[in-house]
Amino acid sequence: MNHWIVLPVLLPALLGSVLVLIGRRDPVIARTLSVASCAALLALVVSLLATASTEAPQVYALGDWPAPFGIVLVLDRLAALMLVLANLLALLVLLSAIGGADRERQHFHALWQFQVMGINGAFLTGDFFNLFVFFEILLIASYGLMVHGGGRERLRAGVQYVVVNLVGSTLFLLAVGLIYSVTGTLNMADLASRVPEVAAGDRALLHTGALLLLLVFALKAALVPVHFWLPGTYAHAPAAVAALFAIMTKVGAYAIIRLFTLAFGDDAGASSWLAAPWLLPAAMLTLLAGMTGVLGAQSLAQLAGFSVIGSMGTLLMAVALFTEEALSAALYYLLHSTLAAAALFLLVGMIAQRRGGAGDRLRIAPPVAQAPLLGALFFIAAIAVCGMPPLSGFIGKLLILDSARESVSASWIWGLILGTSLLAVIGFSRAGSLVFWKSTAQAEAQDAEGGGAAEDEGAAPPARGGALPLVATSALLAGLVGLTVFAGPVSEWLDDTAAQVHEPAQYVDAVLGAAAGNE
């Protein structure tokens, strides 16, 4: 057994507990440890990625209990990819929070580590109930981070977010119970081997359970009709936290890919491709709703939130085709949209800080400090999010369009993706020109001050947090440029990943075969 596999969960768990004790006493040590841990995790998951890309899926049996009985962690290419993305994001965004968000309360770094632990665990686990537990861990940490720093609007949005997710957790349990009652297993690989054998009379129950799970994952991925929580939550969370949340919607997308290719794929008999007829229309509506929201956004943070919804629509549309080609395109777009969304949220936070009382609301206000620099970064991020050439968003959308050519709903997919790109371009150029070009007269400043609904802490001293958020944002955008330049090798690697995902026998053999080997 490769013991390194458990470390992405173990390290943040241990460090998080230590940080609870240290954070109160010495913020500098806490900060150093937290950054060091994120950097170490990144190095670790990159080496895991290297292992995963040459070898068959690797299994770590927790407590050495054999597979269908104990809980296993599984490292395959898809999981390794998500781990690298999550930990890269966690490190960069954590840098941007240093000296800013982490000064407002004591336990920021501890919560951050627990959040990373939950995300890593959700990507690694091979067991449904364990997935539920990791979802709860990442959610409870996200509740803490979301309301970090307090403030009236933030708390209101936080309560809403918690309630929505608690209902989601309840549905998750019901779905897991349904699936267990029919198949008698919670292990994903074991489930995959049992689904074809389910009696015809029980199949409706199994499908109900699986589709309930789809609903729960869709809630995490902010899919229409359960997307309504996202704009409010992301708009009111601190910028660094919203940027980290860019990976949380992808946890939902990952879970959809994992479950519905592994257990309900080609080999599932009467249950094969169970999710496709539901997922595709929902993803289309999501894209439309997200980009319409971009047009109607009242603030930059809302704009960024709705663009995340739109990108989830594009991503899941490609996932819903359930072909190897489309999955590879979807994974490329996933990498791109996570980095782009995180950069956008960090930028919005910086702009709001440097605009005085107006914050990030889309209205004419006094000029932004450091406008040329921020404007240029915003321009790059907007190009990336809209999917304009030359950045990776364009390549991602192109790959998705190309992979959808064979599909029966190709005309719908092409029309929607191209049409909503136009909406996004209009929305972003309107917002950008309003913020950076129309900001003039001091007389307008009073109008902005009188808004009343602003965050109490909104009028923070300018340029707080120094250059680190700028560095983090630039690094994220540089990641996008890298993704564009190396699009060839990356998409080749992703092709192999998609091929592995579409061959669930590899995963099942690794999990159940490894169990036999250990006995």
Added chain:
Amino acid sequence: MEFLVASSVGVLTAAGVYLLLRAHTFPVVLGLTLLSYATNVYLFATGRLAINAPPLIDAQVARYTDPLPQALVLTAIVISFGMTALLVVMALRSWSASGDDHVDGGPAAPGTAPEDRR
């Protein structure tokens, strides 16, 4: 027995959903609690209902009950208890900060009394 368990799950869920839709924090917390009770009873039943049967292997007994759902229920109880406590604290903070207890993003104006929307 089956009827009793099934109807209790149904009644708890119905009451929970009704309270959840009231959109004020106190009924919502109660609704979530009822929903989690319903889920727990339901999870308990997923291992099939067996009376007077041990969950452990014993040479003298031929009939067992499934121990796994019981373990799941224990985990679920702990998690939902913790989550409810957190929600109560956050709801109180939110209420003391904003002066109303809507959870649906309703009128944010501080002057609006909760009674207006009941």
